[in-house]
Each structure stands twice: as C-alpha cells, then as structure tokens.
Amino acid sequence: MAEKTIPNTKNNETQMVKREVTREPDSFITPLTDIYEEENGLKLVADLPGVDKEGLKLSVDKNILTIEGHITPDLDTGFLMREYEPSNYFRQFELAESVDQENINAELNNGVLKVFLPFAKETQPRMISVKIH
Numbered sequence: 001m002a003e004k005t006i007p008n009t010k011n012n013e014t015q016m017v018k019r020e021v022t023r024e025p026d027s028f029i030t031p032l033t034d035i036y037e038e039e040n041g042l043k044l045v046a047d048l049p050g051v052d053k054e055g056l057k058l059s060v061d062k063n064i065l066t067i068e069g070h071i072t073p074d075l076d077t078g079f080l081m082r083e084y085e086p087s088n089y090f091r092q093f094e095l096a097e098s099v100d101q102e103n104i105n106a107e108l109n110n111g112v113l114k115v116f117l118p119f120a121k122e123t124q125p126r127m128i129s130v131k132i133h
Contacts, residue, residue, distance in 0.1 A: 028090035031067065031113075039125070041118035042099070049111040050086050056108055058115065060101050065093045067113065 033046040044065075048056070051069035059066045069089035095101065099117045106115040 027088065028068075029087045030091050031069065031089040033091060041116055044093070044113075044115040044117065046089075046091065046113045046115075047111065048089050048108070048113050051089065051108070051111055051113075053108055056113070058106055058113075060095070060104065063095045063097070063101075065095055065104075065115070065117075067091045067115075069113075 031046045031048050033044060036043045036045070046067055048067075048069040050071040055070040055072065057066070057068040057070075067089065071086045071088060073086065095117065098119050100120040103118045104115065106113060108114075
C-alpha cells in the first residue's frame with residue numbers, strides 16, 4: 001500500500017495532506033469522513049465518489065460500524081490521460097454505547113453517504129428543573 005501526499009495551499013501556507021492510495025484492483029482507500037454532533041445523535045458524512053447503492057455495504061456488528069464501497073471498474077481504455085483512479089473504500093468506527101444501534105439510518109446521494117446515529121433515549125440531553133427554597 002502506498003501513501004500519496006497531496007499539496008494543499010491555504011492562507012499562503014503549504015500543508016501536506018496524506019491519504020492512503022493504492023492501484024491494486026481489490027484494495028481499499030479510507031474515505032474522507034466528517035462527524036457532527038446534533039441534538040439527538042451524531043451525523044457521519046463520508047465521501048464515496050463513484051459508489052452506487054448496489055456497491056455500498058453498511059453494517060453494525062459488535063459496536064463496530066463498517067462502511068464498504070465497491071466500484072465497478074470502468075473498462076473504457078480509450079483514455080489519453082486519466083487522473084481519477086476509481087478505488088474501493090473501507091472504514092470502520094467503534095460506536096459508543098450511547099448510540100441506539102437499532103435505529104441507525106443512512107442515505108446515499110451522488111457518492112456522499114450520510115449516516116444518522118441516534119442517541120439512545122436514556123443518553124439524550126434533558127433539562128433538569130431546580131427547586132429554589
């Protein structure tokens with residue numbers, strides 16, 4: 001497995017962003033993922049360019065959320081130049097016990113996977129009334 005370094009310029013500074021990349025047909029790269037905390041749970045957003053519903057496998061087993069995205073190889077070999085190399089994706093996340101694993105839901109739209117991980121009822125934030133004497 002090779003590691004590709006991509007220059008990223010922001011505010012006149014150069015940062016190096018590393019991402020796992022390989023050109024083996026059955027290998028995987030780690031999809032870029034953002035996780036947001038919302039009032040009732042967590043929202044996970046993963047970039048899976050080229051993955052459609054048939055190529056997506058999302059599962060939970062023993063508190064591990066697994067994302068697998070498989071792309072059907074483009075057999076068109078008539079490229080003069082090709083900078084985009086389709087790859088398969090794989091990533092796992094350990095879920096806290098505060099996540100209600102029975103009610104996780106997800107949607108895939110144009111290669112962007114959004115997964116909502118609701119908090120279990122007993123772990124949701126609540127207001128506590130204070131009595132003043």
